[in-house]
Amino acid sequence: LDDSFAPLLPYFSQSGARVTLSGTAAHFDRAAADLEGFARPLWGIAPLALSGDSFEHWPLLAKGIANGTDPAHPDYWGDVRQKDQRLVELAALGFALRLAPQHLWEPLSDAQKDNVRRYLLTARERNYADNNWKFFRVMVDMALDHLGVDFDRSLTKTFQAELDGFYIA
Known part of the structure; x- marks a missing residue:
């Protein structure tokens, strides 16, 4: 894992929030691409x-x-829009916050935790594509639940039911 992660280090922004690997041919903006570079190793x-x-x-x-x-920081990942690539990347963040809160949540200040909470809660209110993306909100919700954040769990249950509905045999 260390050997796989080491080549990314020169591409981290000073703030640690973005990993800019190269030009992107993706249909999403640079901030989302840099979030992808940050989140995928998680x-x-x-x-x-x-x-x-x-x-x-x-x-x-x-x-x-x-x-x-942090919306006031220059390396802010940007506001999450409907069916946005950020929703995909936040699944990795939810996964990581659920498994490693001692490393990724507990070291944060109360103000930083508020920003993370607000970002994830806002993201989960967005429309997700009607496919495997529904797992992504469930993964964010697992993190929020584990961290003791209050949120409307009915949306989680709705997505879980929709995911079950994808089963065809």
Whole structure:
């Protein structure tokens, strides 16, 4: 994991919130692309927290989450829109906050936690594509629930029922 993560380090912004890998051919904006660069490694890093193994870059990731969700910060990830790429990337953030809160949530100040909370709560109110994206809100909701954030769980149940409805045999 360390060997896979190390090549990303030169591409982190000073604030830790963005990872700019190259020009993008994606249909979404640069901030969303940089959030993608930040968030995708969390899929591999977050489970590491359960193993007890060390990872020296937890502080960088916590700093990135704090700055990326701060609307006053220059590296803010941007407002989440309807069916936005940010909704996809926030699944990795929800996953990581659920598995590694000791590294990614607990080090944050109360004001930083408020920004993260607000960002995730706002995102979950957006429209998600009618496909596997519905899992993404469920993953954000798992993090919010684990962190003790109050939110309307009926939306989670609705998405879970819709996901069950995709089953065809």
